[in-house]
Amino acid sequence: MGRSKxxxxxxxxxxxxxxxxxxxxxxxxxxxxLSPAPVISASSSTTSAQAxxxxxxxxxxxxxxxxNIQEERDRGxxxxxxxDKTHERMQQEARVTxxxxxxxxxxxxTAMQDAEAEAELLRKAxxxxxxxxxLKESKRQDSKQPKxxxxxxxxxxxxxxxxxxxxxxxxxxxxxxxPLCGAVPADNNYVCNKNDKIAARVKSVDGEENWILxxxxxxxxxxxxxxxxxxxxxxxxxxxSISRRRIVPLPIYRANPETDPxxxxxxxxxxxxxxxxxxxxxxxxxxxxxKNHEDDxxxxxxxxxxxxxxxxxxxxxxxxxxxxxxxxxx
Numbered sequence: 147m148g149r150s151k152x153x154x155x156x157x158x159x160x161x162x163x164x165x166x167x168x169x170x171x172x173x174x175x176x177x178x179x180l181s182p183a184p185v186i187s188a189s190s191s192t193t194s195a196q197a198x199x200x201x202x203x204x205x206x207x208x209x210x211x212x213x214n215i216q217e218e219r220d221r222g223x224x225x226x227x228x229x230d231k232t233h234e235r236m237q238q239e240a241r242v243t244x245x246x247x248x249x250x251x252x253x254x255x256t257a258m259q260d261a262e263a264e265a266e267l268l269r270k271a272x273x274x275x276x277x278x279x280x281l282k283e284s285k286r287q288d289s290k291q292p293k294x295x296x297x298x299x300x301x302x303x304x305x306x307x308x309x310x311x312x313x314x315x316x317x318x319x320x321x322x323x324x325p326l327c328g329a330v331p332a333d334n335n336y337v338c339n340k341n342d343k344i345a346a347r348v349k350s351v352d353g354e355e356n357w358i359l360x361x362x363x364x365x366x367x368x369x370x371x372x373x374x375x376x377x378x379x380x381x382x383x384x385x386x387s388i389s390r391r392r393i394v395p396l397p398i399y400r401a402n403p404e405t406d407p408x409x410x411x412x413x414x415x416x417x418x419x420x421x422x423x424x425x426x427x428x429x430x431x432x433x434x435x436x437k438n439h440e441d442d443x444x445x446x447x448x449x450x451x452x453x454x455x456x457x458x459x460x461x462x463x464x465x466x467x468x469x470x471x472x473x474x475x476x
Contacts, residue, residue: 193285194285197281197282197284197285198285200281201278201281201282201285204274204277204278204281205278207274208271208274208275208278211267211270211271211274212271214267215264215267215268215271218260218263218264218267219264221260222257222260222261222264225253225256225257225260226257228253229250229253229254229257232246232249232250232253233250262318265316265318268316269316272313275313276313280341283341284340284341298423301377301378301425302423305359305377305420305425305466306463308343308465309463309464309465309466310463312397312398312399312400312463312464312465313398313399313400314399314400314402314439315327315328315399315400315401315402315406315409316402316405317402317405317406323399323401323406323408323409324399326395326396326397326398326399327397327398327399327400327401327406327409328397328399328400328401328406328409328410328411328464329397329401329409329410329411329467329469330397330401330409331469332395336395337365337367337390338362338365338372338393338395339362340362340363340364341361341362342361342362342395342396343359343360343361343362343377343396344359344360344361344362344372344374344393344394344395344396345357345358345359345360345393345394345396345418345427345468346358346359346360346372346374346386346388346392346393347388347392347393348360348374348376348386348388348392356426357418357426357427357428358376358377358378358425358426358427359376359377359378359420359425359426359427359466360374360375360376360377360386360393361374361375361377362374363375363385365390370389370390371387371388371389371390372387372388372389372390372393373385373386373387374386374388374393376425377425378425394418394468394469394471396465396466396468397464397465397468400439400464400465401436401464402439403435403436403437403438403439403441404438404439407435410435410436410464411432411435411443411467411469412432412435413432413433413434413435414431414432415431415432416429416430416431416470417429417430417431417432417443417445417467417468417469417470418430418467418468418469418470419443419445419447419462419466419467419468420462420463420466420467421447421460422460422461422462427466427468428447428448429447429448429470430445430446430447430448430456430457431445431446431456432444432445432446432467433445433446433459434459436464442461442462442463442464443461443462443463443464443467444459444460444461445459445460445461445462445467446458446459446460447460
């Protein structure tokens with residue numbers, strides 16, 4: 147696997163003790179060197195040029211959206227100032243007249259419209275950013291450029307950045323969070339796209355099974371199997387062919403605890419979570435769910451080295467906390 151892992155979750159693997167990840171089970175550091183660049187064909191060059199053009203157009207559109215967002219925000223701020231001034235006049239006069247009631251009703255309705263317009267522009271901007279990131283990754287893979295070999299610290303930093311920059315779902319009034327928002331599962335017929343990050347249950351050379359962080363390469367609808375790459379190995383060096391029941395897609399949106407608390411795992415839920423500073427998922431209980439959109443989960447990992455059977459609470463980002471398909475602790 148390109149790393150030594152702790153005991154399999156099927157046999158009760160857990161947090162930082164003998165039955166789970168420990169300092170000895172962390173992956174070895176790799177030299178940050180690149181393989182010789184391969185010869186790129188004319189067709190690959192054409193595809194790359196098309197991707198560059200699309201990325202350029204998306205960046206231009208994104209720039210325009212950011213400009214529109216700022217304009218909308220300034221407009222909304224001006225309206226909020228008017229609301230504050232109206233409240234101040236009411237307090238000075240110590241009375242609420244029909245005039246002030248009607249004026250405030252109009253101002254608040256306008257403020258809600260301004261906020262929704264800004265939120266819609268933000269959604270579009272986030273969509274463009276997602277498209278740009280996806281195109282850049284596809285461009286790298288299509289050109290056969292080798293994936294840089296990173297040291298462990300760099301990889302861990304990138305994984306954390308990926309979690310913190312995951313788009314926050316902003317629901318419209320009365321709208322429910324979509325699949326893969328926080329704890330909301332994917333639809334039964336959902337098929338992961340190329341480059342999607344997933345938790346994959348794979349078998350190591352010694353026959354031990356583990357849940358690892360992986361990236362989707364392809365999906366074969368005839369065999370109902372995925373080809374996935376271990377995120378912690380050189381590209382293609384740790385490729386696995388596994389059935390779709392052995393993968394769990396990671397969230398593509400963060401849930402906002404203030405507006406969509408139902409899209410988060412509640413306290414006491416059995417989950418699979420990425421153990422800090424590793425690329426393996428282990429079983430644990432939610433100690434505390436996020437309280438605001440910037441918070442992580444507090445997770446108690448299963449660990450037989452502790453009297454309680456669980457590790458002290460460890461923080462794990464929403465991106466790396468998923469449903470556990472097994473109901474009971476082993």
